[in-house]
Amino acid sequence: MNVVESIERSVIQTEDLQFYYNTHHALKNINLKFEEKKITALIGPSGCGKSTFLRTMNRMNDLIPGVRTEGAIWIGNENITEPSIDPVELRKKVGMVFQHASVFPFSIYENIAYGPRTHGERNKKVLDEIVEENLRAAALWDEVKDHLDHPATGLSGGQQQRLTIARTLATKPEILLMDEPTSALDPISTAKVEDLIRTLKERYTIIIVTHNMQQAARISDFTAFFLNGEVKEYGQTATLFTNPLFSETKDYIAGKFG
């Protein structure tokens, strides 16, 4: 495996990470470093472990019975696989956007305010500000500012996905995990979400799982190619896409298997 030497300011680093669903060894020896305020794309065929890997980083896999994690994931100075780490606190720092826009069946305002509220923010004025700021950050403010009290389920698919991004930003994370955020969207909505992700790079470290090779090439700085639970190749996106080291990487990017 080829870890890019240029990564110096890594905020996330995994160390011999193993992950098991009961007896199934889903992640094998993952050693990755993620650079601060860059976008890293995780690509690979279905079932290769990229979503599982993403979900180990905010401990969402804890919800599944019969799973086991070995090795370490360092975020800053903390190994977040330690049982002493409170997943609730971790998830405030490591936000996640899902494949299907999972807006709550509440109003647009309540969706954004949900995170801050659960973290104890009660002040209406502060909440108003948080809602506006994050809707602006998600490039949704102009479209919804006049009907913040409308149900969020009435928005279009693309708007809903940007809303869930705004909702995640409202919890003030440092790292954003995105699990195929545009796979259910039409091309125009996809373009808008991609633009948004690119602007978010200035403030957040982003790791995105995608099945869309062009998307990975368009938006990411680094790309990790997963195959059968292992990282087959990892490097700068430009290099990996134009000059892959392994024939499997080349074949996958070219669409020979998926």
Place this chain on the structure above:
Amino acid sequence: MMAKTIKEIEHTLYRKNSKMRTERFGKSLTFLAVVLTAAITAAILFLVFSKGLSTFIMNDGSVKDFFTGTTWNPAEVNSLGKPIIGALPFIVGSLAITGISALIAGPLAIGAAIFMSEIAPNAGKRIMQPVIELLVGIPSVVYGFIGLSVVVPFLRDLFPGSGFGIAAGTIVLSVMILPTVTSLALDAIQSVPRSLREASLALGSTRWQMICKVVLKTAKPGLLMAIIFGMARAFGEALAVQMVIGNASVIPHSLFEPASTITSILTMGMGYTVMGQVENNALWSLALILLLMSLFFTIIVRMIGKGKSA
């Protein structure tokens, strides 16, 4: 050439064959079933309405007396020559017993449903679900009998009075509707998509915050529906209530005094009246109230259902 092909296709499409005959047979059979069901429902509605209203039309009963009077003696007439048909004690009894049962069973059922769905799904599925299904199947007379031999003596020892009354009826009914409400509430809670739960946790909420603020809030229409279904069942239940409520046709001043409900008066009285007489018609009026109430519950449930899908 083209025209000919279409004609040939038409020919095969319109030709009568055995498949079409089966299709038509099936269609008419199911249609017959629908017509029969509708006809029976319409007949019942007509009977209850015509009989129930004849108290007021044929026997000169006063609607105002019916809803506000406190004395029930349909065989006699009052000073104005109108039958004495004050049904207020029964209406109050029915409403009180239904309301209090819902207040007791609702929170318990929702709590049990949360436990089964969120806290211990394995134990819930393996142990609680079969138990609840079993409880749903217990006949109401058994509940009534247990109420009579356990609840009534228990209340008699603790509180003044005979033990019969609204309190005993409420306890029996709460236990009786609990399994139904629980399994409906469980359906409502389980139908909240997993993605919403994950989204909530991913935003850094605790499991308890997720349950209160996302699961229960999203499932609210379904939970309301569950409670109203329970209320409809409680309102219509006759046998078990009749066995423990004491059957005194007065408005009780406490929960531990004998009272009666619409259903208990109906079951007690129907054997002793003759069709067409005012005593009998007055019972039909009570039946009409029951029917309208169940219609009311159904409409509320439908309205909630509509709001949910919108």
